[in-house]
Amino acid sequence: MAAKGGKPLTTIMVAVNQSSVKGYPHASISCTGAFEWTLKKIVRSNASGFKILLLRVEVPDEDGFDDEDRTYGSAEDIQSMQHSFILARLKFLKFFVKQCHDNGVACEAWIKQGDPRKLISSEVKRLQPDLLVVGSRGLSFFQKIFIGSVSAYCQKNADCPVIVINRSPSQTPEDNAED
Amino acid sequence: MAAKGGKPLTTIMVAVNQSSVKGYPHASISCTGAFEWTLKKIVRSNASGFKILLLRVEVPDEDGFDDEDRTYGSAEDIQSMQHSFILARLKFLKFFVKQCHDNGVACEAWIKQGDPRKLISSEVKRLQPDLLVVGSRGLSFFQKIFIGSVSAYCQKNADCPVIVINRSPSQTPEDNAED
Numbered sequence: 472m473a474a475k476g477g478k479p480l481t482t483i484m485v486a487v488n489q490s491s492v493k494g495y496p497h498a499s500i501s502c503t504g505a506f507e508w509t510l511k512k513i514v515r516s517n518a519s520g521f522k523i524l525l526l527r528v529e530v531p532d533e534d535g536f537d538d539e540d541r542t543y544g545s546a547e548d549i550q551s552m553q554h555s556f557i558l559a560r561l562k563f564l565k566f567f568v569k570q571c572h573d574n575g576v577a578c579e580a581w582i583k584q585g586d587p588r589k590l591i592s593s594e595v596k597r598l599q600p601d602l603l604v605v606g607s608r609g610l611s612f613f614q615k616i617f618i619g620s621v622s623a624y625c626q627k628n629a630d631c632p633v634i635v636i637n638r639s640p641s642q643t644p645e646d647n648a649e650d
Numbered sequence: 651m652a653a654k655g656g657k658p659l660t661t662i663m664v665a666v667n668q669s670s671v672k673g674y675p676h677a678s679i680s681c682t683g684a685f686e687w688t689l690k691k692i693v694r695s696n697a698s699g700f701k702i703l704l705l706r707v708e709v710p711d712e713d714g715f716d717d718e719d720r721t722y723g724s725a726e727d728i729q730s731m732q733h734s735f736i737l738a739r740l741k742f743l744k745f746f747v748k749q750c751h752d753n754g755v756a757c758e759a760w761i762k763q764g765d766p767r768k769l770i771s772s773e774v775k776r777l778q779p780d781l782l783v784v785g786s787r788g789l790s791f792f793q794k795i796f797i798g799s800v801s802a803y804c805q806k807n808a809d810c811p812v813i814v815i816n817r818s819p820s821q822t823p824e825d826n827a828e829d
Contacts, residue, residue, distance in 0.1 A: 478694065512780045512781065513660070513692055517695065632814065632815055633814075634781070635811065635812075
């Protein structure tokens with residue numbers, strides 16, 4: 472895909488995830504910051520030169536789509552829950568897609584399920600974006616070992632240049648593992 | 651400093667260094683790649699939205715401005731050598747500044763002397779660019795320990811988002827510590 476001048480578009484993959492506190496359809500603080508930074512600092516008013524690829528990787532248990540803790544009384548209960556969940560996911564993606572459209576930037580958004588670290592890397596390999604943008608909670612050394620850091624993994628392993636955008640201190644919750 | 655639309659410019663600091671094989675005034679393969687990537691993929695045709703800060707950090711012994719191996723027969727010899735060295739440094743900076751001017755991007759270029767890892771980080775702290783771009787030779791784990799990696803240090807310690815641009819395999823010399 473090429474911009475008006477004939478030069479190929481700069482494709483930027485932005486990894487997005489849901490808020491760890493509020494759940495779907497709310498986006499996490501760090502990925503919202505990384506996405507808005509990309510629009511403001513890189514794309515700026517040159518919307519026709521860029522394409523944004525919005526990738527959400529759901530971790531099965533964390534995201535509740537395989538939730539075994541709930542009780543359902545009937546097939547309708549399950550269908551209703553599934554319907555609400557699909558709507559919440561769509562609303563989540565819409566939050567980003569709408570901002571791209573408002574800024575006139577081409578975009579694509581999709582959801583994958585699995586380990587975010589491996590899936591982001593494999594989607595980078597498949598789509599070969601020019602740049603991967605990932606938000607970071609700014610975990611400490613030990614938190615990185617125990618909780619795991621998607622941004623640190625991508626920075627080491629993704630097959631394209633990576634920008635990690637840290638949350639601003641004013642937006643960091645008391646427990647910085649929350650996002 | 652603001653772009654025409656009143657939005658502040660996106661300032662990108664690019665760390666540049668001389669070729670380890672050819673010396674001044676030639677630029678290294680990795681920093682040339684990182685600089686050209688920035689113009690092509692980020693700045694694109696939106697030159698009025700960006701300002702590029704070109705920082706060269708000279709390592710005293712490596713860059714020969716404190717070279718004790720040479721013999722000089724007279725004060726004129728020394729003056730002539732100093733003059734050639736100044737010209738070579740200016741020619742080195744001109745290589746980057748000219749490309750910025752040809753693309754219509756505002757830029758500033760300057761030289762500092764000391765440890766590149768610490769000086770790049772302290773210049774980032776002083777000037778607070780939106781982004782730091784650093785080229786990388788793609789050293790192995792052990793090479794990083796023994797030779798040291800400026801890009802890895804900056805990625806960990808710089809107070810702004812960092813993009814590391816790896817050399818393309820086709821441009822990598824047989825000895826990948828060379829650049």
